[in-house]
Structures are given as C-alpha cells and as structure tokens.
Amino acid sequence: MAFRRFLSSLGINAPSVETVPDRTAVRPGEQLGCTVTVRGGGADVTIERLTLQVVARFEDLEGGEHGWDNPGALLTSGVPGPFTLPAGATRTERVVFDLPWEMPLTHVLGGRRLRGARVAVRTELAVDNAVDKGDFDEFEVHALPAQDIVLQAYADLGFRFDEAECKQGTPSAAVRSQVGWWQEIEMWFPADYRRDGQNEIAFNARHDSLDLLTGGDGLLTFDYRELDPAQVTKVIDEHARSRFAQ
Known part of the structure; x- marks a missing residue:
C-alpha cells in the first residue's frame, strides 16, 4: 500500500512523494509507522512542511451518502520545515502515529467490513x-x-448491522473520551422488538475497559478481565429490552 505522486500542479521541476505504511491492518491503541520518501525534481526546491494525517470518512463533510472526497483529520504528525531538497536528491523520513483507543473501526467480527x-x-x-x-x-x-x-452479542440477539459514521464531538457527557470525534454504529432491531428504526451504539474504549453507549444515553461499562460472551449477551439483551422493546 503506497502512493507515489508527481506534484504536477507545482510545475515540471516538482518533486515526487511516496508514503508506505508499515502494515495494512491495525487495532485501536496500536502504532502505525510510515516511511515517507521525497525525491527531488529538476531543480532545487524548498519544502515548507511535510505533513501526514490519519483521516476518516465523516459523512457530514462529504455532502453525500457514499462520498470519500473530503476526509476529516483524526491525527496529525510530520517533519519540521523548511528544508531544501536539491534537484535529484532523495530524503526519507519516518513518521509514527500512536492510534487512540477511540479509533473508528472499519472491520469487525473476524474481518467483516x-x-x-x-x-x-x-x-x-x-x-x-x-x-x-x-x-x-x-x-x-x-x-x-x-x-x-x-x-x-448484538448479532446473536438478531440485530442487523447497517452502517457506521464518524461524527465530530463526543457521544455523551457520560463517557470519558480523549478525542474530539466518535463513531456511531447503526443496526436494525430484531423483529421481536416490534420497533421501527435503528439502534445506534458507540464505543469509548480504553486499555482496560470500554463504555458502550446505546440509544444516545444508555451506558454500559465492561472490564476486559471480566468479559464472558454469554454474560455480555445477557446484559445487553436485558438492557436493550428495558429501553426499547415494546
């Protein structure tokens, strides 16, 4: 996974840049390292700054349900400038991101997108x-x-996943988020709830536990050391039925 792009908008003597992440899949709380190579063009240039961002799709920034043209920045790092890149020269830099525990998910349940x-x-x-x-x-x-x-647990209870959205801000004052954005996961209710619409949940993870926000203001907290799948399913079922089942 890499890109190399000649910066044609900057003229025929422009440099090219190639960014290669260390890996293609991560989990929240891990690091993602990138190797960035800038190659000089036909003339000396001044690099004012070299910036890398971890970005995500925010639906409200796209102007459409399926757009991926205006991602929002989650994390920013880079190489201080300015510095001179001589014609034909190569400069390689390392940038490492510490991904937050609140990192939005793209894949769940063994690889489902x-x-x-x-x-x-x-x-x-x-x-x-x-x-x-x-x-x-x-x-x-x-x-x-x-x-x-x-x-x-939600899947076993009959909930059907619809889509996920990143949103700016925090999902609730009740959670201890350390970032200025959050991810909402939408799912359809099982038929036996006899309820229209969707259930919306959000995670607020930490190194030892996570908060599960349901329906905007319902809150459950799970300690990683005490997670039993059967018990989690029971707790979520009881919680959901007390709030949503008719």
Whole structure:
C-alpha cells in the first residue's frame, strides 16, 4: 500500500512523494509507522512542511451518502520545515502515529467490513508556498477483542448491522473520551422488538475497559478481565429490552 505522486500542479521541476505504511491492518491503541520518501525534481526546491494525517470518512463533510472526497483529520504528525531538497536528491523520513483507543473501526467480527467506515493516511507536501495534498492510502482498523464480543452479542440477539459514521464531538457527557470525534454504529432491531428504526451504539474504549453507549444515553461499562460472551449477551439483551422493546 503506497502512493507515489508527481506534484504536477507545482510545475515540471516538482518533486515526487511516496508514503508506505508499515502494515495494512491495525487495532485501536496500536502504532502505525510510515516511511515517507521525497525525491527531488529538476531543480532545487524548498519544502515548507511535510505533513501526514490519519483521516476518516465523516459523512457530514462529504455532502453525500457514499462520498470519500473530503476526509476529516483524526491525527496529525510530520517533519519540521523548511528544508531544501536539491534537484535529484532523495530524503526519507519516518513518521509514527500512536492510534487512540477511540479509533473508528472499519472491520469487525473476524474481518467483516463496516459499511461507511473508511480511514487512511494522507500526505501533504508544501513546496515553495504551494500545497499539494496528494492522495491517501486506506488501511483497516479491526475491532478489539472486547468490541467483537459486544458486537457478536448484538448479532446473536438478531440485530442487523447497517452502517457506521464518524461524527465530530463526543457521544455523551457520560463517557470519558480523549478525542474530539466518535463513531456511531447503526443496526436494525430484531423483529421481536416490534420497533421501527435503528439502534445506534458507540464505543469509548480504553486499555482496560470500554463504555458502550446505546440509544444516545444508555451506558454500559465492561472490564476486559471480566468479559464472558454469554454474560455480555445477557446484559445487553436485558438492557436493550428495558429501553426499547415494546
């Protein structure tokens, strides 16, 4: 997974840039390293800044249900500038992201893709006061084991996943989020709930536990050391029926 793009918008003497992430799949709380190689063009240039961002699809920024043209930044890192890149020279840099525990998921339950969920690394190169945002390379964020246990419980109870959306802000004042965005996972109710519409949940994960926000304000907290799939299913069923079943 890599891109190499000649910055044609900057002229025929422009440099090229290639970004190669260390791996294509991660989990929340892990690191993602990237190797960035900038190659000089036909003339010396001044690199004002070299910036890498971890970005995600925010539906409200796209102007359409399926767009992936205006991703929102989750994390930003880069190489301080300015620096001179001589004609034909090569400069290689390492950038490492510490992914937050609240990282939005793209894959769950052993590799099932969440519709609407996309994340990527985007590289921005500012050359002689001209900025080229380049392309962005997608990677996968797989659920933590605890998140998969919770999602499997919903699946076993008959809930059907619809899509996932990233949103700005925090899902509720009741959760202890350390970031300024969150992911909502939407699912259809089982038939025996006799309820129209969807159930919306959000995770707020940490290294030792996670909060499960249901229906906007219902809150359950699970300790990783005490997770029993059968018990989790029972707790979620009782909680959901007390709030939603007619």
